[in-house]
Amino acid sequence: MYQENVVEIKNVSMRFNMSKEKVDSFKEYFIKLLKKELLFEEFIALKDVSFSVKKGEIFGLIGLNGAGKSTLLKIIAGVLKPTEGNAKVRGSMAPLIELGAGFDQNLTGRENVFLNGAVLGYSKEFMQQKLDEIIEFSELHNFMDTPLKNYSSGMKARLGFSVATLINPKILIIDEVLAVGDFKFQKKCEKRMQELLSNGTTVLFVSHSIGQVEKMCDRVLWLEKGRVKMIGDTKEVCELYKKS
Ligand SMILES: Nc1ncnc2c1ncn2[C@@H]1O[C@H](COP(=O)(O)OP(=O)(O)OP(=O)(O)O)[C@@H](O)[C@H]1O
Numbered sequence: 567m568y569q570e571n572v573v574e575i576k577n578v579s580m581r582f583n584m585s586k587e588k589v590d591s592f593k594e595y596f597i598k599l600l601k602k603e604l605l606f607e608e609f610i611a612l613k614d615v616s617f618s619v620k621k622g623e624i625f626g627l628i629g630l631n632g633a634g635k636s637t638l639l640k641i642i643a644g645v646l647k648p649t650e651g652n653a654k655v656r657g658s659m660a661p662l663i664e665l666g667a668g669f670d671q672n673l674t675g676r677e678n679v680f681l682n683g684a685v686l687g688y689s690k691e692f693m694q695q696k697l698d699e700i701i702e703f704s705e706l707h708n709f710m711d712t713p714l715k716n717y718s719s720g721m722k723a724r725l726g727f728s729v730a731t732l733i734n735p736k737i738l739i740i741d742e743v744l745a746v747g748d749f750k751f752q753k754k755c756e757k758r759m760q761e762l763l764s765n766g767t768t769v770l771f772v773s774h775s776i777g778q779v780e781k782m783c784d785r786v787l788w789l790e791k792g793r794v795k796m797i798g799d800t801k802e803v804c805e806l807y808k809k810s
C-alpha cells in the first residue's frame with residue numbers, strides 16, 4: 567500500500583557558531599569584531615542527514631547526549647533553520663520539544679492551555695471545546711488555577727502532553743518529555759499515542775529509554791555525532807546501539 571511521506575529530510579546539516587574566547591564586555595566584543603579578531607569555532611551538530619517518515623508511522627530517534635536529536639527535531643518543528651538542506655513537513659504539528667515550551671510560567675494551567683493552543687494555531691473557541699478533555703487526561707483538576715511555576719516537572723509534562731495530543735495533530739513530536747512522568751502517566755501516554763497512530767497521526771519520538779523505543783517504534787534512526795549511523799528496523803538498530 568502506498569503511504570505518503572509526511573516528513574522529508576534532505577541533506578540537512580546544522581552548524582553552530584560558538585565564540586572561542588571569553589569576551590568580558592560588549593565594548594571589548596565590538597572592538598574585536600571591528601578588528602576582525604573575534605574567533606569563532608564552528609560546531610557541526612548535524613551533518614548530511616536524510617530520511618523520511620511515512621504517514622501513521624512512529625519513528626524513533628536515538629543517540630547519545632549531544633548526538634543532535636533535539637536539534638533535528640527543532641529543525642523539523644521549524645524552530646531552527648538548517649544551515650544546509652531542507653526539511654519538509656506535511657500537516658499540522660504539535661511539538662513537545664522542551665518542557666514548558668509554549669507555556670508561560672506566570673500564567674495558570676488553564677490560561678496556559680489557551681496560550682499553548684494559540685501558539686499551535688488554534689482558536690480560543692476550539693480550545694474551550696477541548697478544555698474538559700485536556701483537564702481530564704492530565705488529571706490536574708485541582709491545579710488548573712495554579713500558576714505553572716508552582717507545578718512539578720511531571721505536572722508540566724502532563725499538561726503539555728494533554729494539550730499536544732487532544733488537539734489531534736497530524737504530526738506529534740515528543741522529545742524526552744515523557745521521561746519525567748510517573749509510570750502510570752507514561753502508560754496512559756503510550757495508550758494515547760497508539761490511539762493517535764491508529765487515526766493516522768505520525769509520531770516522532772526521542773527517548774533514552776531504549777525499552778520504550780523498542781516497544782513503541784516502527785523504525786529507528788540512530789544519530790552519532792550529528793551523522794546518521796544507522797536507520798531501519800527498530801530491533802536491529804536498537805540491538806546494535808545497545809552493544810556500541
Ligand atoms: N544553540 C546552540 N548553539 C551552539 N551549540 C548548540 C546549540 N544547540 C545545540 N548545540 C550543540 O549541538 C549538539 C547537539 O545537541 P542536541 O541538543 O541536539 O543533542 P541531543 O542529541 O538532543 O542530546 P540529549 O540526549 O542530551 O538531549 C550539542 O553538542 C550541543 O552543544
Ligand SMILES: [Mg+2]
Nearest residue numbers: 635636637741
Ligand atoms: Mg535532546
